[in-house]
Amino acid sequence: MKTIRASIIGFGAVGQGVAEVLLQKDENLKNIGLDIKVVAVADSKGAAIDPNGVDLSKVLIKKRTEGTVGSEKLTGLEVITNIDHELVIETTPTDIDTGGVGLPNMLAAFEHGRDVVTSNKGPLALKYRELAEIAKENGSNFKFEATVGGAMPIINLIRDVLAGNDIISIEGILNGTCNYILTRMMEEQASYEQMLAESQELGIAETDPTYDVEGIDAACKLVILANSIFDMDATYKNVDVTGITKITPESLMLAQDDGFVVKLIGEVKKDLIRVGPRLVPVGHPLAVGGTLNVASVQTDLAGTVTITGRGAGSIETASAIISDVISIYR
Amino acid sequence: MRVSMDIELKDIPGQLLLALNPISELKGNLISVVHHHEKRTPRGTIPVQLVFEIDHEKLNTIISRFEDSGVGVVRAGEERFLEHGAIIMIGHIIHTDIQDTIDKIDSTGFAEVIDLSLSMPRIEKPSSALLKIDAVGKKEMNDAMSLLKTVAKEKDLLVIEPIDTELM
Incomplete structure (x- = not known):
């Protein structure tokens, strides 16, 4: 049995999802020889710390009733710096302008030789190369499957399963909120504003939907793919981005009459990273509806491989995180 | 552009090559050749249908090369929009x-x-x-x-x- 001491930094939907999955899958993990012992959990207000293992079910209850994980006045960064452990699970919120607290958290983790598994897109979309280099210098593992496509495996699919292939391009739907709004606009012949309101009511879109509907979220995910798969040194400012806010229901009807659906498609290949609404033939593998994500990977040997899955959700994202954790220590 | 062409060949060996050589020499891309050996014309020639892609300005050169070598060009039509x-x-x-x-x-x-x-x-x-x-x-x-x-x-x-x- 291998014991891995871990911290969970950031305890919003994803961090809580990770805690739930660790509780639920404790036995499965032990069956494959892994004992993931969470020695610290930190959110923006405080931390829970126990070198013998934090009781995750208690922390989950405390977070839901009191709004914080614990009374220890330690920041995530202090936890990473001062508490001895091997693995940092970094699930703080994405900040695309500065990288947020995630960026110093990850840098500190690597400087202390710790491995990082993250769902936080901001630092990777801004400073991928720097992070990857520091991780390498310190002999740390750095895994981030959860940053792109939620539960839909894409980075590890390409790096592991499709190893040996040259990747020609990746294109797909990388934002579930936009996919939902476009799908519903087409179904109901309704305006963008109406369907945005519906998705906000359902919790699919945020109160401030800019990040999703202007294509920024999809652009960040593409940048992560561009840097990690295509070895580019791009930031999201290099992406040619058009969102979905100007799309009219009439245009969707015209597309439909001609055998197309309209989807917000992200595309990355050598020298090109762009996000914008595109016509996709009905019945094409990329024409998935609802909040689903999808990606087609074009390779030289395997041809085209298409995957689809849930792009968001706390448990779905936690699935990608757990898979990264297992792949490091198994 | 893509060209479809009906030509007629004499029924002696080596004629098809006479027709195909100019296309390849002028860097055309041959798409299909249908050789109607069974449908001899009243003139005793054999009709052949060719489809190939070629730069627009080279088409006339091909036609004159055909005519010089005794390959009859019955029809040459451009399939304009592909x-x-x-x-x-x-x-x-x-x-x-x-x-x-x-x-x-x-x-x-x-x-x-x-x-x-x-x-x-x-x-x-x-x-x-x-x-x-x-x-x-x-x-x-x-x-x-x-x-x-x-x-x-x-x-x-x-x-x-x-x-x-x-x-x-």
């Missing part, structure tokens, strides 16, 4: 001079707008249009799409172009 595409535009399409938008494509000589469906919900609201475009080849279609995007950008129109389905 590529069919569709694109959506959203915005103030009419008020930004749709005639000019269409002319920009039509005046390229390699692509044409062949159909336009327009939806104008209300005055002041943005219109939506689906344009069907024909082009002589894939590259020309891409060029036409790029041109349309440039024009649309100047006119503040949103363009929704098809995904590249070639590799699928």
Whole structure:
């Protein structure tokens, strides 16, 4: 049995999802020889710390009733710096302008030789190369499957399963909120504003939907793919981005009459990273509806491989995180 | 451009080669050859149908090379538009001079707008249009799409172009 001491930094939907999955899958993990012992959990207000293992079910209850994980006045960064452990699970919120607290958290983790598994897109979309280099210098593992496509495996699919292939391009739907709004606009012949309101009511879109509907979220995910798969040194400012806010229901009807659906498609290949609404033939593998994500990977040997899955959700994202954790220590 | 051509060959060995050599020497791309050996013409020649792609300016050279070597050219027709595409535009399409938008494509000589469906919900609201475009080849279609995007950008129109389905 291998014991891995871990911290969970950031305890919003994803961090809580990770805690739930660790509780639920404790036995499965032990069956494959892994004992993931969470020695610290930190959110923006405080931390829970126990070198013998934090009781995750208690922390989950405390977070839901009191709004914080614990009374220890330690920041995530202090936890990473001062508490001895091997693995940092970094699930703080994405900040695309500065990288947020995630960026110093990850840098500190690597400087202390710790491995990082993250769902936080901001630092990777801004400073991928720097992070990857520091991780390498310190002999740390750095895994981030959860940053792109939620539960839909894409980075590890390409790096592991499709190893040996040259990747020609990746294109797909990388934002579930936009996919939902476009799908519903087409179904109901309704305006963008109406369907945005519906998705906000359902919790699919945020109160401030800019990040999703202007294509920024999809652009960040593409940048992560561009840097990690295509070895580019791009930031999201290099992406040619058009969102979905100007799309009219009439245009969707015209597309439909001609055998197309309209989807917000992200595309990355050598020298090109762009996000914008595109016509996709009905019945094409990329024409998935609802909040689903999808990606087609074009390779030289395997041809085209298409995957689809849930792009968001706390448990779905936690699935990608757990898979990264297992792949490091198994 | 793609050319379909009906030729007639004498019924002696080596004639087909006489017809195919000029195409390959002029860097044409032979797409199909149908040799109707069973359908001899009243003149005793054998009809052959060729389809090939060749640069426009080289077609006459090929025809004269055929004639010089005794290969009869019965018909040479250009299949002008090989590529069919569709694109959506959203915005103030009419008020930004749709005639000019269409002319920009039509005046390229390699692509044409062949159909336009327009939806104008209300005055002041943005219109939506689906344009069907024909082009002589894939590259020309891409060029036409790029041109349309440039024009649309100047006119503040949103363009929704098809995904590249070639590799699928």
